[in-house]
Amino acid sequence: MPLMSPAQYLESLKDGREVWYRGQRIDDITTHPVMGKAARHAAIDYSVAEDPEHEALAVVEENGQRYSRYYKIPTSAEDLLKRSALIEICTSEGDTLVTLIKEIGTDAIFALLAVTAEMDDPIYHERVQAFYEHCRDNDFAVAVAQSDAKGDRVKRPSAQADPDMYLRVVERRDDGVVVRGMKLHTSISTNAHEVIVLPTRAMGESEGDWSIAFALPINTPGLKLLASPFGDGPDEPGEHPITSKHKMMETMTVFDDVFVPNDRIFLNGETAEAGTLALTFVEYHRFTAVSYKLPLVDALGGCAAVIADYNGIIGAGHVREKFVELISYAEILRALTEKAAERCIPKPNGQVAPDPLTVNIAKSHFAHGYHRAVQHVQEIAGGLLVTGPGDEDWESEEIRPFLTKYLVGRDGVSAEQRMKMMNFIRDLTSSDYGGYQEVLAIHAEGSLEAEKLQIFRAFNQGGGARRVVGLASRMAGL
Ligand SMILES: Cc1cc2nc3c(=O)[nH]c(=O)nc-3n(C[C@H](O)[C@H](O)[C@H](O)COP(=O)(O)OP(=O)(O)OC[C@H]3O[C@@H](n4cnc5c(N)ncnc54)[C@H](O)[C@@H]3O)c2cc1C
Incomplete structure (x- = not known):
């Protein structure tokens, strides 16, 4: 078929x-x-x-x-x-x-x-x-x-x-x-x-x-x-x-x-x-999770850059600091996702699975950083995220002139442009859907504690614990 x-x-x-x-x-x-x-x-x-x-x-x-x-x-x-x-x-x-x-x-x-x-x-x-x-x-x-x-x-x-x-x-x-x-x-x-x-x-x-x-x-x-x-x-x-x-x-x-x-x-x-089945499913599913998060974390960085520019604060020191954090957040997730694939582990039937240690660290990194990333974007954007006009206001002949006059950004940025980006950020971070994304980040594909448990288990099973304990003991002369 x-x-x-x-x-x-x-x-x-x-x-x-x-x-x-x-x-x-x-x-x-x-x-x-x-x-x-x-x-x-x-x-x-x-x-x-x-x-x-x-x-x-x-x-x-x-x-x-x-x-x-x-x-x-x-x-x-x-x-x-x-x-x-x-x-x-x-x-x-x-x-x-x-x-x-x-x-x-x-x-x-x-x-x-x-x-x-x-x-x-x-x-x-x-x-x-x-x-x-x-x-x-x-x-x-x-x-x-x-x-x-x-x-x-x-x-x-x-x-x-x-x-x-x-x-x-x-x-x-x-x-x-x-x-x-x-x-x-x-x-x-x-x-x-x-x-x-x-x-x-x-x-x-x-x-x-x-x-x-x-x-x-x-x-x-x-x-x-x-x-x-x-x-x-x-x-x-x-x-x-x-x-x-x-x-x-x-x-x-x-x-x-x-x-x-x-x-x-x-x-x-x-x-x-x-139990083996439950855990094997999440090995694959957390890899899917971190893969579908990539456009989301990239979009947060993009939103921050565009709205900072529109608001005229692109050169501010605190804004740069937030960019660096958002870029690192997204790029670490991307690198870990790729690494989870590159370090894949063999299964008995000839198929492979993403590396459980790396994929759980990736998911945990995403989940722990999400609310902070949203906070940065919301801070840069400003309160209009939740106090701005509705679609009907733009359609009203009486109201629109006030919007187009007062909601502009830096020189050259129209109110329409700025509010388009503001609406996108609002829908992504400050709406029902924004709340859904925040709960999704914490719980979907397993809660924060589930990932920690798997990181600990995979590190031990993969010989990581033996390696680091052996190294520290040797260096200490034990
Ligand atoms: C948007 C979304 C989509 C989802 N999609 C799917 C899906 O398609 N299929 C599916 O099967 N699941 C899906 N899930 C479920 C997801 O995997 C669970 O939400 C997650 O595993 C947490 O389980 P829970 O919601 O029952 O919360 P709980 O397990 O009740 O967790 C609440 C809190 O209790 C703690 N806790 C739980 N048990 C213990 C314990 N024994 N001792 C101490 N603390 C404990 C947890 O760490 C957490 O802090 C989805 C979840 C969301 C939010």
Whole structure:
């Protein structure tokens, strides 16, 4: 089957999926004012593949077959670097918005392929391979539901007052299993074709019912997508240059006693592999994360430079200091992202994964620096970010003359020019979407503490601890 066009992609989402929005069941998400916007945003992954400028990167030709590069199983640093470059292009086509549609699902597929390749029973690997080919050949978008509701964070899944706090198997049958639970924060699910479910943490020996991984079509009966309305605000294109066109959707994803057939089960009670799978997924997914952050951090630097110039403060000492910090912030992230690919580690089935130490340092660097970077841009821009005019004010014959006279910047910078940049910065940093980006920076693809834990673990496992302790001990004459 050939690659899907953006129009075919949108059409393919009309499949009876059960989506709820602000208490209402939505029959066709593509015509919904908010979810339709998210679907069209997601279609960027499909339009980039048709763009002559990007086609060579976005489409892979192998054995006479053409398929999306997102489905290229990485076997070298070069594959990872190309994947990262494609993610960066798709994200900047989305005006510095967040990850699009084919990235997250393929991260999970790569993790499933790598982990099941090492399992005693080859059946799981065969099933994942068949699922991979199904998604690749149909050019599908796949969501990943990993984060559970979790209840009391300190208690294990089996120790929760309600055992459904982590998604679990409630019935085992000859032809499959029945699962129950609610996964949270599931990105892009309203406009995906399939959802992969993974365990969110390591499991104890008695936690076989929670050690489950599988995939289902989004329109499977009993699968309910409760879409978050966060950021469904107004659509004025001038005031909201990003969010009037672009949107990500997240859902609370309910599995209300859903049947999963055997051929879609990728882990079923093997407790030892649950944690490995959870961690292998984030190795791939944090690489996607830092790749799609690159246009965002570059844009922050660009915003600071342009608005400083417009405000006439480009030569000020404190502004230069902030530039240096913003440039270093972005360039360190870029260097670490490349390094994570170059230092990639082999997996047993011949594929590679980004280096866990470097990729977690990259993600941690991004997440810890994001609020400070936003602070610099907001400081340089000034308070008009939240006190400026609306689109209707510019249209008013009576009001516009005051705006064009008083909102100018340095000599030669018109009020329209300055407010265009101001609106962009506002939408990016000071709107609902700005708040979304800040929470996203801290929590998405794993919280700050999760990354620290992985940095510590990867450093130890990679021999780093032995190296530095050995060096210091030798130098001290111990
Ligand atoms: C915009 C967005 C998109 C996302 N997309 C997806 C997606 O597509 N698929 C998906 O599966 N997930 C997704 N996530 C989920 C993301 O991975 C989680 O938000 C993240 O792992 C944190 O989990 P949480 O939100 O449940 O917060 P919590 O885990 O409740 O964390 C809150 C605080 O509690 C602390 N904490 C948690 N447990 C403990 C403990 N045992 N002891 C001490 N402290 C603890 C944490 O460190 C943190 O400070 C997304 C999140 C966001 C914000």
